[in-house]
Amino acid sequence: MTNTLHRYGHSDSFRDDYIIFAIPSRGKNDEDCIPKLKEFLKICAKYNPSNMGNGNRGSVAPEKGLAPTAHWKRNESPDWDQVIEGVCKAGTVSAVFASAGQAHACLKEVIDADFGISVNVSTSVENARRAAETCGIKRHSVEYALAFNDPHDHLPNSQILGLSTMCGHGMVSFNMARKMLDMVREGRRTTQQAVTTLVRLCPCGVYNPERAKRLIEEACREQR
Amino acid sequence: MVINQNKCVACGNCVAICPMGAIYVDQTKNRARINDDACVECGTCYRGMSTEDLNPAMVRTIRKAAKLLRFRFEPEPDVCPTGAFEMNELEMPRLIRQIFSDPVVEHKSTGIKGRGTEEVKTNDVSLRVNTGEVGYTIEFGRPGVGVRFSDIQEMTQSLAKEGVTFEKNNPITHLMTDTATGDLRTDILQEKILSAIVEIKTRIDQVELVLDLVEEVNERIDTVIVVGISTRCEDGEDKILAPLLDNLGYYYARAKTNMGLGRATNKIELKHKEAVAT
Numbered sequence: 001m002t003n004t005l006h007r008y009g010h011s012d013s014f015r016d017d018y019i020i021f022a023i024p025s026r027g028k029n030d031e032d033c034i035p036k037l038k039e040f041l042k043i044c045a046k047y048n049p050s051n052m053g054n055g056n057r058g059s060v061a062p063e064k065g066l067a068p069t070a071h072w073k074r075n076e077s078p079d080w081d082q083v084i085e086g087v088c089k090a091g092t093v094s095a096v097f098a099s100a101g102q103a104h105a106c107l108k109e110v111i112d113a114d115f116g117i118s119v120n121v122s123t124s125v126e127n128a129r130r131a132a133e134t135c136g137i138k139r140h141s142v143e144y145a146l147a148f149n150d151p152h153d154h155l156p157n158s159q160i161l162g163l164s165t166m167c168g169h170g171m172v173s174f175n176m177a178r179k180m181l182d183m184v185r186e187g188r189r190t191t192q193q194a195v196t197t198l199v200r201l202c203p204c205g206v207y208n209p210e211r212a213k214r215l216i217e218e219a220c221r222e223q224r
Numbered sequence: 225m226v227i228n229q230n231k232c233v234a235c236g237n238c239v240a241i242c243p244m245g246a247i248y249v250d251q252t253k254n255r256a257r258i259n260d261d262a263c264v265e266c267g268t269c270y271r272g273m274s275t276e277d278l279n280p281a282m283v284r285t286i287r288k289a290a291k292l293l294r295f296r297f298e299p300e301p302d303v304c305p306t307g308a309f310e311m312n313e314l315e316m317p318r319l320i321r322q323i324f325s326d327p328v329v330e331h332k333s334t335g336i337k338g339r340g341t342e343e344v345k346t347n348d349v350s351l352r353v354n355t356g357e358v359g360y361t362i363e364f365g366r367p368g369v370g371v372r373f374s375d376i377q378e379m380t381q382s383l384a385k386e387g388v389t390f391e392k393n394n395p396i397t398h399l400m401t402d403t404a405t406g407d408l409r410t411d412i413l414q415e416k417i418l419s420a421i422v423e424i425k426t427r428i429d430q431v432e433l434v435l436d437l438v439e440e441v442n443e444r445i446d447t448v449i450v451v452g453i454s455t456r457c458e459d460g461e462d463k464i465l466a467p468l469l470d471n472l473g474y475y476y477a478r479a480k481t482n483m484g485l486g487r488a489t490n491k492i493e494l495k496h497k498e499a500v501a502t
Binding site: 003004005006007009010011013014021023024025026027028029030031055056062063064065066067068070071074092107110111114115116117118119120121122123124125128129131132135137138139140141142143144145146147148149150151152154155156161164165168169170171172173174175176178179180183188189197200201203204 | 239240241242243244245266268271272273274275276277278298299300301302303307327328342343344345346347348349350353359361363366367368369418419435438439442443446447448449450451452453454455456457459460461462465466469474475476477478479480481482483484485486487488489490491492493
């Protein structure tokens with residue numbers, strides 16, 4: 001399970017945001033699908049993904065029982081093996097790419113592997129169309145994200161929304177996105193540290209650290 | 225969700241973590257507390273925060289001294305220093321909050337088959353949305369606002385009056401007592417959740433009606449709604465829905481695109497196919 005459809009941003013804002021995910025269909029092709037899902041992730045890992053997830057954990061996850069020294073040296077490295085080995089039941093597995101080249105190359109190999117499992121690309125409409133053309137396949141179905149309806153004015157500004165909605169399940173709160181942005185603005189955290197903190201909060205592994213980094217840097221630049 | 229008051233040191237890290245803004249530091253007690261009505265049991269505080277196992281009394285003493293000297297703390301912002309969050313056993317109807325809000329917890333006790341659905345992500349295999357049909361995912365409460373089932377019912381009742389088809393495998397449909405009226409179970413109506421998705425299907429000529437209806441109902445219910453709208457492509461292109469959305473003035477920058485690589489491989493499905501072929 002992931003939720004990547006309703007990321008906030010204009011079409012160009014998704015230029016570094018490609019999520020490729022595989023999902024078995026219950027009762028149709030979910031028998032013996034776990035080795036295929038693992039193989040799918042192994043292929044993705046070869047193309048320098050920004051993040052990967054198996055529905056239960058992403059490549060950078062929260063840690064329990066930290067030593068007090070962790071405040072000076074947190075683990076920020078993605079762990080692809082944990083994600084791959086953690087696939088234990090039929091469900092969505094995904095990889096996030098920050099460039100069209102990586103996404104297209106990965107998709108091509110996934111097509112060649114012919115798993116027989118549904119594969120989706122979540123990005124801008126145009127990016128997905130181009131990916132299909134480049135890889136020589138025809139899109140089967142498409143689900144468009146319409147804009148947020150917010151007649152009661154609940155939503156924050158576009159910078160916070162851009163950061164927060166990259167966890168489609170809403171695990172990255174508006175307050176946390178704002179706090180990280182403020183910590184970078186105040187020089188209390190580097191952009192990379194702030195982004196890694198946000199990535200840890202998304203249990204599905206679909207949060208895009210590269211896009212988050214760019215959004216934070218753009219927000220800081222706008223202020224200057 | 226519970227904060228162990230013996231462990232909490234009121235560092236306040238969890239306040240910003242909570243997607244619903246349900247956690248606050250009670251200054252009279254110097255402990256973090258949860259507003260139970262606002263909490264949707266999503267588990268972000270418990271699961272999403274890293275933890276240390278520091279001695280609470282020691283941390284409180286250090287914090288007190290630093291506060292006195294006006295020292296500014298710079299702890300990691302996603303760490304609970306004493307592991308004070310505890311997940312308590314939930315019963316219905318409160319359990320429904322967790323089922324719809326925590327993306328990694330599954331509960332079979334309500335008979336709901338998970339929260340998420342396959343939507344058109346497996347349409348190449350399931351053909352859930354076929355040529356000439358339009359699928360909708362009407363999502364309530366996300367991002368960051370939450371929704372009560374009474375508000376969702378307002379929408380499902382309005383949609384039912386228009387004769388839409390509710391997706392039978394959707395968790396909200398499972399909670400309906402009558403799909404003809406869109407009524408939900410009464411015991412859950414006041415429960416608040418992080419988000420929920422109502423899934424329906426209509427003919428292409430009903431798109432304008434449905435989208436107008438969603439906007440109209442949203443005026444009456446105090447939450448945020450976002451719609452996903454899907455169709456099957458013909459020869460790799462969507463020549464019907466996208467032009468219609470353009471005509472109606474909708475902006476749609478992002479999409480989930482099913483690349484058509486799936487096929488039925490389960491033994492029973494293959495047998496069924498063979499039988500149909502012969």
